[in-house]
Amino acid sequence: MAIAAARQTPRGRVAALIRQFGLPALGILTILGYWELHIRLFSVPNYLMPPPSLIAVTLVEEWPTLERNVGTTVIEAVGGFLLGNAVAILLAVLFVHNRPMERTLFPVAVAVRTVPIIAIAPILVLLLGNGYAPKVVIAALISFFPTLVNMVRGLQAVETSALELMRVLSATKAQVFFKLRLPSSLPFLFAALKIATASSVIGAIVAEWIGADTGLGYLIVISTFEFRTGLLYATTAVASFLALALFLSVVALERLIVRWQPDTPRQ
Amino acid sequence: MSPADPSASRIDLAAIQLEEVGMTFPTSSVPLRVLEAVSLAVRPGEFVSLLGPSGCGKSTVLRLVADILVPTDGRITVNGESPETARRRRAFGFVFQDATLLAWRSTLENVLLPLEISGDASRGRERARRLLDLVGLAKFESAYPWQLSGGMRQRVAIARALVTEPRILLMDEPFGALDEITREYMNLELLRIWQATATTIFFVTHSSPEAVFLSDRVVVLGTRPGRVKLDLAVDLPRPRDPALKETVEFARYTAALRRTLVGETRLE
Ligand SMILES: Nc1ncnc2c1ncn2[C@@H]1O[C@H](COP(=O)(O)OP(=O)(O)O)[C@@H](O)[C@H]1O
Ligand SMILES: [Mg+2]
Numbered sequence: 001m002a003i004a005a006a007r008q009t010p011r012g013r014v015a016a017l018i019r020q021f022g023l024p025a026l027g028i029l030t031i032l033g034y035w036e037l038h039i040r041l042f043s044v045p046n047y048l049m050p051p052p053s054l055i056a057v058t059l060v061e062e063w064p065t066l067e068r069n070v071g072t073t074v075i076e077a078v079g080g081f082l083l084g085n086a087v088a089i090l091l092a093v094l095f096v097h098n099r100p101m102e103r104t105l106f107p108v109a110v111a112v113r114t115v116p117i118i119a120i121a122p123i124l125v126l127l128l129g130n131g132y133a134p135k136v137v138i139a140a141l142i143s144f145f146p147t148l149v150n151m152v153r154g155l156q157a158v159e160t161s162a163l164e165l166m167r168v169l170s171a172t173k174a175q176v177f178f179k180l181r182l183p184s185s186l187p188f189l190f191a192a193l194k195i196a197t198a199s200s201v202i203g204a205i206v207a208e209w210i211g212a213d214t215g216l217g218y219l220i221v222i223s224t225f226e227f228r229t230g231l232l233y234a235t236t237a238v239a240s241f242l243a244l245a246l247f248l249s250v251v252a253l254e255r256l257i258v259r260w261q262p263d264t265p266r267q
Numbered sequence: 268m269s270p271a272d273p274s275a276s277r278i279d280l281a282a283i284q285l286e287e288v289g290m291t292f293p294t295s296s297v298p299l300r301v302l303e304a305v306s307l308a309v310r311p312g313e314f315v316s317l318l319g320p321s322g323c324g325k326s327t328v329l330r331l332v333a334d335i336l337v338p339t340d341g342r343i344t345v346n347g348e349s350p351e352t353a354r355r356r357r358a359f360g361f362v363f364q365d366a367t368l369l370a371w372r373s374t375l376e377n378v379l380l381p382l383e384i385s386g387d388a389s390r391g392r393e394r395a396r397r398l399l400d401l402v403g404l405a406k407f408e409s410a411y412p413w414q415l416s417g418g419m420r421q422r423v424a425i426a427r428a429l430v431t432e433p434r435i436l437l438m439d440e441p442f443g444a445l446d447e448i449t450r451e452y453m454n455l456e457l458l459r460i461w462q463a464t465a466t467t468i469f470f471v472t473h474s475s476p477e478a479v480f481l482s483d484r485v486v487v488l489g490t491r492p493g494r495v496k497l498d499l500a501v502d503l504p505r506p507r508d509p510a511l512k513e514t515v516e517f518a519r520y521t522a523a524l525r526r527t528l529v530g531e532t533r534l535e
Binding site for chain 2: 159161162164165166167168169170171175179180183184186258259260
C-alpha cells in the first residue's frame with residue numbers, strides 16, 4: 001500500500017523510476033567504466049581484451065557480418081524454446097492426469113537432464129545433419145526440464161478446499177483443469193519460461209560450435225581461431241542482447257496474462 | 268417446495284437427515300473411526316449449528332452431506348434425495364473456512380463460477396450483481412481477492428454459494444479465521460441474508476456463543492468417535508440483537524453447551 005501511494009505523487013514516480021532503471025544502469029556503467037580505464041592504464045593488448053569503446057566500434061563496423069549470423073541463432077533459439085517448452089507443458093499435463101505415466105516417463109526425463117548437453121550435441125549433429133534440426137533439438141533439450149518440473153508443481157499446487165469446491169459444484173474433469181489447475185499453474189510456468197530464455201540461447205550457440213557454417217556460435221569459433229578479438233566480444237554482446245530480448249518478451253507476456261497477485265510466493 | 272417435486276408429498280420432509288451415520292477413514296496404520304451412529308435432522312428454513320471441539324468430526328459431517336465424502340454406515344438424505352443427486356441438482360451451496368476464492372478471478376467472476384460450471388453464466392450476471400449487493404460488496408465487483416479483507420472474502424464466498432439459488436447453505440466454520448469484531452458483524456450479516464433468502468442453514472462452529480446467537484437449534488457432537496451429545500432448541504426471540512448476548516437467557520444456553528463440551532474434552 002505504501003508503494004502504491006508513493007507512485008501517485010510525481011516525486012514518488014521519479015523515485016520509483018530511478019529505483020527501477022537508474023540503479024541497474026549505474027551498476028553496469030561502473031563496470032564498463034572500470035573496464036575501459038583498466039585497459040588504458042595498464043596497456044592491456046587489444047587482442048587479449050579490447051576495451052568497451054573498441055567493442056562498440058567493432059559492433060558498428062562488423063554489423064553486416066553480425067546481422068547475417070544473428071538470424072540463424074534467433075530461429076534456433078526461439079524454435080528450441082517453443083519446442084522444448086511445448087513438449088514440457090504437454091508432458092506435465094499428461095503426468096498430472098496419469099500417475100503411471102509419470103512413474104514411467106519421469107525417470108526418462110531425469111536421465112535426459114543428467115546427460116551433459118555438450119556430450120550429446122555431437123551425437124545429435126551426427127544423427128540430424130548440419131542444418132537447423134540438431135540446434136533446435138539441443139536448445140529444446142536444455143530448456144525442457146525446468147519447465148516440466150515447474151509445470152507439474154504448478155498444476156498440483158491447488159488447495160484441497162479448491163478441489164472440494166469443484167466437487168461441490170459438480171465440475172467436469174475438463175472444467176477442473178481449465179478453471180482451476182491451469183490458471184493456478186501460470187505463475188510457476190512463467191518462472192520456468194524466464195529461465196528457459198537464456199538456456200535456449202546457450203543451447204543454440206553450443207550446438208553451433210559442433211558443426212555450423214552460420215550463426216553466432218559459428219562466429220565465436222571463427223573469430224577465436226582468427227584472433228579477431230573485437231568481433232569475438234561483439235558477438236558475445238549480441239548473444240547477450242538476444243537472451244535479454246527473449247527474457248523481456250516473456251516478462252511482457254507474463255504481465256499481460258498474470259494480472260493477479262498469486263498466493264504462492266514468487267522467487 | 269414446488270408441487271412438481273415428488274418428494275415434497277412426504278409429510279415433515281427434512282432438508283437434511285442423517286440416520287445412524289458412521290464414518291471410518293482408512294488410514295495407513297489403524298482405520299480411524301470418526302463418527303458413530305450420528306442421527307439428526309434439519310427442517311426446511313431452519314438455522315442449525317453443529318458444535319463440538321476441534322477434531323470431533325464436524326467438517327466430516329458437512330462433507331458427507333455435501334457428497335465430498337461417502338459414509339461408511341447409515342443413510343443421509345438431502346431434500347429427500349441422496350447427497351449425490353442433491354449435489355448434481357445444486358440443492359446446496361457450500362462455504363469453506365478459508366473463502367477459497369480463485370486468485371485470478373475478480374469478485375464478480377468468482378461469484379459467477381458456479382453458473383459457468385453449470386452452463387448458466389449468460390443469464391446469471393444480474394443475479395450475481397444482486398447477490399453482491401445483498402452481501403454489501405456491490406462496489407467491489409471488479410476487485411481481486413488479494414485486495415479484499417478476510418471478512419469481505421467470506422462475503423464473496425457466501426454470494427458464490429447462493430448464486431445457484433440453493434435451498435440449503437452448508438457452512439464450515441466460515442468466520443473461524445476472522446477477528447472478534449468482524450465475526451460479530453458477519454453473524455448479523457448472515458442472519459440478515461438468511462432472512463432475505465429463506466434458505467436452510469447448517470452451520471459448523473466451535474464457538475458456543477456464536478452457535479446460540481445464530482441458531483434455532485444447536486447439535487453438540489462429542490469426540491472419538493463423534494456422537495450427538497445434545498440437541499438443544501434455542502428459544503430466543505428473532506430478529507436477534509447483539510444486546511441479547513448480555514441477557515441471562517443467553518448465558519443459560521451457552522452454559523448448558525459449555526457443560527456438555529467440557530464433559531467431552533475431559534474424555535480425551
Ligand atoms: N480424509 C481424511 N483421512 C483421514 N482422517 C481424516 C480425514 N479427514 C478428517 N480426518 C480425521 O477425522 C477427525 C475429524 O476431522 P474433522 O471432521 O475435520 O474435525 P472437525 O471439523 O470437527 O475439527 C480428525 O481426527 C481428522 O484428523
Ligand atoms: Mg473442521
